[in-house]
Amino acid sequence: xxxxxxxxxxxxxxxxxxxxxxxxxxxxxxxxxxxxxxxxxxxxxxxxxxxxxxxxxxxxxxxxxxxxxxxxxxxxxxxxxxxxxxxxxxxxxxxxxxxxxxxxxxxxxxxxxxxxxxxxxxxxxxxxxxxxxxxxxxxxxxxxxxxxxxxxxxxxxxxxxxxxxxxxxxxxxxxxxxxxxxxxxxxxxxxxxxxxxxxxxxxxxxxxxxxxxxxxxxxxxxxxxxxxxxxxxxxxxxxxxxxxxxxxxxxxxxxxxxxxxxxxxxxxxxxxxxxxxxxxxxxxxxxxxxxxxxxxxxxxxxxxxxxxxxxxxxxxxxxxxxxxxxxxxxxxxxxxxxxxxxxxxxxxxxxxxxxxxxxxxxxxxxxxxxxxxxxxxxxxxxxxxxxxxxxxxxxxxxxxxxxxxxxxxxxxxxxxxxxxxxxxxxxxxxxxxxxxxxxxxxxxxxxxxxxxxxxxxxxxxxxxxxxxxxxxxxxxxxxxxxxxxxxxxxxxxxxxxxxxxxxxxxxxxxxxxxxxxxxxxxxxxxxxxxxxxxxxxxxxxxxxxxxxxxxxxx
Amino acid sequence: xxxxxxxxxxxxxxxxxxxxxxxxxxxxxxxxxxxxxxxxxxxxxxxxxxxxxxxxxxxxxxxxxxxxxxxxxxxxxxxxxxxxxxxxxxxxxxxxxxxxxxxxxxxxxxxxxxxxxxxxxxxxxxxxxxxxxxxxxxxxxxxxxxxxxxxxxxxxxxxxxxxxxxxxxxxxx
Numbered sequence: 001x002x003x004x005x006x007x008x009x010x011x012x013x014x015x016x017x018x019x020x021x022x023x024x025x026x027x028x029x030x031x032x033x034x035x036x037x038x039x040x041x042x043x044x045x046x047x048x049x050x051x052x053x054x055x056x057x058x059x060x061x062x063x064x065x066x067x068x069x070x071x072x073x074x075x076x077x078x079x080x081x082x083x084x085x086x087x088x089x090x091x092x093x094x095x096x097x098x099x100x101x102x103x104x105x106x107x108x109x110x111x112x113x114x115x116x117x118x119x120x121x122x123x124x125x126x127x128x129x130x131x132x133x134x135x136x137x138x139x140x141x142x143x144x145x146x147x148x149x150x151x152x153x154x155x156x157x158x159x160x161x162x163x164x165x166x167x168x169x170x171x172x173x174x175x176x177x178x179x180x181x182x183x184x185x186x187x188x189x190x191x192x193x194x195x196x197x198x199x200x201x202x203x204x205x206x207x208x209x210x211x212x213x214x215x216x217x218x219x220x221x222x223x224x225x226x227x228x229x230x231x232x233x234x235x236x237x238x239x240x241x242x243x244x245x246x247x248x249x250x251x252x253x254x255x256x257x258x259x260x261x262x263x264x265x266x267x268x269x270x271x272x273x274x275x276x277x278x279x280x281x282x283x284x285x286x287x288x289x290x291x292x293x294x295x296x297x298x299x300x301x302x303x304x305x306x307x308x309x310x311x312x313x314x315x316x317x318x319x320x321x322x323x324x325x326x327x328x329x330x331x332x333x334x335x336x337x338x339x340x341x342x343x344x345x346x347x348x349x350x351x352x353x354x355x356x357x358x359x360x361x362x363x364x365x366x367x368x369x370x371x372x373x374x375x376x377x378x379x380x381x382x383x384x385x386x387x388x389x390x391x392x393x394x395x396x397x398x399x400x401x402x403x404x405x406x407x408x409x410x411x412x413x414x415x416x417x418x419x420x421x422x423x424x425x426x427x428x429x430x431x432x433x434x435x436x437x438x439x440x441x442x443x444x445x446x447x448x449x450x451x452x453x454x455x456x457x458x459x460x461x462x463x464x465x466x467x468x469x470x471x472x473x474x475x476x477x478x479x480x481x482x483x484x485x486x487x488x489x490x491x492x493x494x495x496x497x498x499x500x501x502x503x504x505x506x507x508x509x510x511x512x513x514x515x516x517x518x519x520x521x522x523x524x525x526x527x528x529x530x531x532x533x534x535x536x537x538x539x540x541x542x543x544x545x546x547x548x549x550x551x552x553x554x
Numbered sequence: 555x556x557x558x559x560x561x562x563x564x565x566x567x568x569x570x571x572x573x574x575x576x577x578x579x580x581x582x583x584x585x586x587x588x589x590x591x592x593x594x595x596x597x598x599x600x601x602x603x604x605x606x607x608x609x610x611x612x613x614x615x616x617x618x619x620x621x622x623x624x625x626x627x628x629x630x631x632x633x634x635x636x637x638x639x640x641x642x643x644x645x646x647x648x649x650x651x652x653x654x655x656x657x658x659x660x661x662x663x664x665x666x667x668x669x670x671x672x673x674x675x676x677x678x679x680x681x682x683x684x685x686x687x688x689x690x691x692x693x694x695x696x697x698x699x700x701x702x703x704x705x706x707x708x709x710x711x712x713x714x715x716x717x718x719x720x721x722x723x724x725x726x727x
Contacts, residue, residue, distance in 0.1 A: 016711060020711070023581050024581075024706070039636075040639070047650070047651065050574060050575070050578055050648055050651060051651070051659065053574055053578040054570075054659065055659065055710070055717065056577065056710065057577045057583065057586065058660050058663050059667070059678060059682055059710075060682050062663075
């Protein structure tokens with residue numbers, strides 16, 4: 001008889017039923033004794049019993065590995081699905097998740113600490129996958145749809161979301177939670193879902209004990225609870241009482257001494273004071289937008305002003321902003337149809353002028369010349385000046401509307417230009433970048449020529465009403481240097497950065513905030529060059545222009 | 555880093571059987587899951603003390619057994635679990651089952667699961683990977699919980715038989 005056949009004989013009949021009953025928890029005490037006796041007596045039976053257990057585990061592995069794998073793939077694929085649609089002539093630099101431009105955050109996964117604590121388990125899972133369960137799962141699931149995820153039998157609650165969460169040591173959820181499970185968070189937010197459908201957002205520092213699928217105990221800390229209609233009766237205990245939901249959303253705050261505050265956002269709750277193990281505590285009903293304090297000696301309602309403090313509850317975990325930079329880059333390597341044209345009719349790539357400027361310039365602008373072969377644009381100065389609004393009908397203030405990059409008035413943005421070999425100009429001759437809604441509501445900055453020949457200073461200046469104000473000048477530059485200028489609004493504040501690519505130095509300037517531009521949704525940004533006091537026209541070369549708006553997708 | 559690499563290697567070799575052993579002692583897959591993770595953490599913490607002359611699997615099973623004992627004691631439900639005497643015998647038997655055999659059985663199981671009828675596959679999917687309890691699945695499919703339990707038992711038995719047949723056939727060839 002072959003080995004498998006012999007084992008099959010050992011494991012046939014009633015013992016198999018007993019083993020199955022044991023593994024599914026449906027065995028009676030008598031059956032367990034019978035099974036134990038058989039296993040104690042026969043090594044073959046023990047061997048088969050262990051194999052049967054192993055198979056049961058392997059089935060679970062196959063299914064779970066498939067679910068875990070599919071979730072992982074969904075997570076990996078999610079950012080690609082969120083990428084904004086490409087726009088013609090617009091360069092989507094990429095999606096950045098974070099609270100500010102340039103700051104990368106945890107993004108999709110807001111559960112770093114939970115992940116850290118499960119490192120070893122994850123490692124084991126990875127090994128398991130490598131060892132073959134993954135392959136088995138793949139074969140098992142084939143091309144079938146993903147099974148529904150979520151809780152499993154015996155599980156009363158589970159962590160559904162977390163943000164910036166730091167758990168007390170050994171008090172992080174290591175999986176789905178059962179009755180008696182304790183969560184302690186030092187800081188951050190954790191959202192727990194209960195089997196009945198109730199959701200709780202816990203705000204650290206806080207301690208929560210899972211009592212059942214329909215109840216929990218807050219030992220300290222703050223939480224909001226949202227209970228769907230079909231889960232009415234969900235109960236939250238505290239050291240000073242209990243709150244029973246009657247179809248509602250409420251906040252609960254438990255101080256270190258156990259004193260408990262309850263605020264009802266919607267619906268109605270029944271609150272009872274006393275120790276959380278009192279059987280017949282005094283109960284009151286708390287209605288919408290009412291707040292009460294539960295003490296050992298009783299319940300007192302809070303006045304509206306006192307209740308206002310209760311409105312500070314975090315009711316929802318809001319994911320970090322997803323910031324998407326959208327940019328337009330012009331490299332002057334060819335004519336762009338439908339844009340402002342140069343002296344020979346070639347589209348420069350710029351689409352708009354600062355309102356109030358350039359009205360008397362020809363459609364074929366004699367001050368512009370595209371040198372596509374070199375990737376440069378020539379901009380010739382005119383005798384005009386934003387300050388005092390001098391001859392601005394001839395002023396060269398070229399650019400684009402930020403709204404075309406998704407700007408709506410609140411987003412941060414940056415506009416940059418690269419200027420090689422800066423030319424000499426007459427006194428107060430200037431060139432640089434601007435952002436504004438019209439010629440007398442604009443901030444501009446760049447280089448301004450000094451009395452000393454062939455010397456410049458950096459400047460940034462406001463113009464609200466036609467006259468320059470808050471002028472800030474700094475530094476000294478020489479003609480012939482290559483520069484990169486960047487006018488930026490970051491965190492709502494404007495600044496100008498000048499990077500001297502010849503010397504390797506850079507400077508930044510900031511001035512009084514141009515409040516007149518706040519909330520302005522139709523800003524034009526661009527570059528300018530002017531030689532207000534000189535009839536001699538100078539040429540500024542531009543070899544790269546870029547505008548970027550950091551948008552928040554809806 | 556070298557210690558971590560070595561630990562990963564040892565765990566990789568032992569984990570399938572280790573999980574099976576824990577599962578045999580606590581029955582419930584969820585409990586086994588938790589205890590397996592807990593045991594892995596302890597193994598890692600104590601790995602520096604592990605005597606390399608010994609079997610990693612035997613050492614891991616010893617620690618797992620203590621964890622399981624604590625777990626059962628905390629639950630005050632030892633009456634529906636095996637005696638410590640049997641647990642030790644199971645540990646001895648488990649050590650005799652080779653890693654290769656466990657891998658072969660797992661491979662055979664994969665082939666057997668593919669052969670299941672569609673509705674049996676669906677039931678396994680619901681019960682092992684889905685969100686619902688057997689009672690909920692029964693309600694949804696308008697069957698009794700007992701009927702679902704019977705079906706699961708039949709499927710498991712069929713799979714177990716199928717694994718035997720597959721391995722027997724492989725031995726012949």
